[in-house]
Amino acid sequence: xxxxxxxxxxxxxxxxxxxxxxxxxxxxxxxxxxxxxxxxxxxxxxxxxxxxxxxxxxxxxxxxxxxxxxxxxxxxxxxxxxxxxxxxxxxxxxxxxxxxxxxxxxxxxxxxxxxxxxxxxxxxxxxxxxxxxxxxxxxxxxxxxxxxxxxxxxxxxxxxxxxxxxxxxxxxxxxxxxxxxxxxxxxxxxxxxxxxxxxxxxxxxxxxxxxxxxxxxxxxxxxxxxxxxxxxxxxxxxxxxxxxxxxxxxxxxxxxxxxxxxxxxxxxxxxxxxxxxxxxxxxxxxxxxxxxxxxxxxxxx
Amino acid sequence: xxxxxxxxxxxxxxxxxxxxxxxxxxxxxxxxxxxxxxxxxxxxxxxxxxxxxxxxxxxxxxxxxxxxxxxxxxxxxxxxxxxxxxxxxxxxxxxxxxxxxxxxxxxxxxxxxxxxxxxxxxxxxxxxxxxxxxxxxxxxxxxxxxxxxxxxxxxxxxxxxxxxxxxxxxxxxxxxxxxxxxxxxxxxxxxxxxxxxxxxxxxxxxxxxxxxxxxxxxxx
Numbered sequence: 001x002x003x004x005x006x007x008x009x010x011x012x013x014x015x016x017x018x019x020x021x022x023x024x025x026x027x028x029x030x031x032x033x034x035x036x037x038x039x040x041x042x043x044x045x046x047x048x049x050x051x052x053x054x055x056x057x058x059x060x061x062x063x064x065x066x067x068x069x070x071x072x073x074x075x076x077x078x079x080x081x082x083x084x085x086x087x088x089x090x091x092x093x094x095x096x097x098x099x100x101x102x103x104x105x106x107x108x109x110x111x112x113x114x115x116x117x118x119x120x121x122x123x124x125x126x127x128x129x130x131x132x133x134x135x136x137x138x139x140x141x142x143x144x145x146x147x148x149x150x151x152x153x154x155x156x157x158x159x160x161x162x163x164x165x166x167x168x169x170x171x172x173x174x175x176x177x178x179x180x181x182x183x184x185x186x187x188x189x190x191x192x193x194x195x196x197x198x199x200x201x202x203x204x205x206x207x208x209x210x211x212x213x214x215x216x217x218x219x220x221x222x223x224x225x226x227x228x229x230x231x232x233x234x235x236x237x238x239x240x241x242x243x244x245x246x247x248x249x250x251x252x253x254x255x256x257x258x259x260x261x262x263x264x265x266x267x268x269x270x271x272x273x274x275x276x277x278x279x280x281x282x283x284x285x286x287x288x289x290x291x292x293x294x295x296x297x298x299x300x301x
Numbered sequence: 302x303x304x305x306x307x308x309x310x311x312x313x314x315x316x317x318x319x320x321x322x323x324x325x326x327x328x329x330x331x332x333x334x335x336x337x338x339x340x341x342x343x344x345x346x347x348x349x350x351x352x353x354x355x356x357x358x359x360x361x362x363x364x365x366x367x368x369x370x371x372x373x374x375x376x377x378x379x380x381x382x383x384x385x386x387x388x389x390x391x392x393x394x395x396x397x398x399x400x401x402x403x404x405x406x407x408x409x410x411x412x413x414x415x416x417x418x419x420x421x422x423x424x425x426x427x428x429x430x431x432x433x434x435x436x437x438x439x440x441x442x443x444x445x446x447x448x449x450x451x452x453x454x455x456x457x458x459x460x461x462x463x464x465x466x467x468x469x470x471x472x473x474x475x476x477x478x479x480x481x482x483x484x485x486x487x488x489x490x491x492x493x494x495x496x497x498x499x500x501x502x503x504x505x506x507x508x509x510x511x512x513x514x515x516x517x518x519x520x521x
Binding site for chain 1: 310311312340342344345351353355357366368369370371372373374375390391392393394395396398399400401402403404408410434435436496498500501502504506512513514515516
């Protein structure tokens with residue numbers, strides 16, 4: 001899904017960044033879903049659900065995301081250098097949290113300690129925040145650097161975690177907790193929808209490359225309408241229903257829709273909407289005896 | 302404090318790309334990678350059409366986003382304002398490239414040559430640097446020239462031996478390089494006499510390249 005590459009020399013209007021492709025998106029897709037699931041594994045465990053399976057699936061997702069990053073970097077044998085700059089780099093911070101997340105989750109699975117389970121949930125939240133901040137810190141990409149990116153990415157990760165928790169519960173006959181998880185997902189989907197509109201209106205207000213805005217508009221139907229608002233309606237029906245069958249199936253359909261749409265959003269954000277700043281002149285130079293021209297900012301709305 | 306910076310007079314630049322060629326000659330960048338490039342910006346609609354030639358590259362920002370995000374400390378800002386990359390530490394993650402608002406960073410993942418990958422010219426073969434494969438690269442402001450020159454007591458921006466190649470090569474004198482903080486230097490004086498701007502100031506990076514677009518006295 002990465003954008004087509006081409007020569008960039010001489011371009012003035014924003015063009016799509018070519019350094020992060022689907023492999024980088026995979027870190028945000030799997031890392032967000034995995035950490036979200038680790039958080040909901042803890043919440044589910046507090047409600048009486050099993051912890052081991054969702055925790056292990058969550059860890060596997062986070063691990064898959066890290067493998068994606070490792071596959072993306074140019075010098076994979078130097079990967080440990082990623083730990084050298086915790087002072088300001090969110091990538092370093094994410095990498096620092098990862099071993100504690102893995103060790104803590106495996107220890108929690110092994111011992112079943114309640115305090116460890118909650119500690120892992122906190123670490124997962126920190127990891128998810130690192131991912132969101134990593135995107136926001138990319139000042140060269142207008143669609144990423146908005147501060148509204150942070151709540152949107154975090155809520156998307158939490159939605160995916162709740163969705164995966166529903167799917168795991170549905171698959172393991174932990175059906176008693178489905179309604180609780182449905183309620184959590186409903187609240188998160190509502191928050192994600194609001195965060196999306198805040199993000200979009202922020203981009204319109206602050207200005208962004210027209211192609212980036214078009215790429216985001218293109219997923220309005222699958223991400224927001226089908227993946228968010230239709231999901232919300234289905235969840236309301238599920239929660240209002242007294243039929244366990246309705247709760248089960250609508251919960252599963254909602255979870256699949258929320259999960260798939262979240263992954264689609266992140267893949268598009270990294271590989272389709274990541275147009276760079278381009279070049280702009282606040283004034284055109286004076287030539288001869290003429291006057292200077294007004295600003296030029298090609299490719300921007 | 303020294304803060305090396307550059308002024309580019311857009312009224313003088315005629316888009317000849319000599320700076321681009323000089324940079325590539327000085328730094329042996331591979332095909333498709335131009336640390337210093339000149340944009341040909343045509344704006345407006347007939348009959349009110351304007352054209353400007355705009356040299357761009359690493360802005361050696363005072364607050365470089367690439368340095369903040371770099372997870373390895375490969376990218377550093379020196380005390381004299383130059384933003385540098387340590388190729389031995391860089392992991393080629395590309396984070397700096399997406400953080401740079403000036404599209405100044407390049408990562409190539411294999412050697413390429415002007416006349417085909419299997420036909421390197423002798424000069425390309427000789428100057429090929431495996432250290433620069435799969436890591437981030439960008440304009441250095443010819444820091445090796447600056448460092449070697451200053452060690453000899455030369456002044457960057459005054460003595461060609463200590464001055465970036467693009468500045469030396471410019472046929473119209475559009476480039477001026479020097480210490481922005483030296484009030485008696487040519488750069489500071491020029492900036493005091495002209496109307497100028499820096500690109501994408503709204504991003505808050507404190508870029509080190511100033512674009513001159515008019516004389517100061519004609520501005521209200």
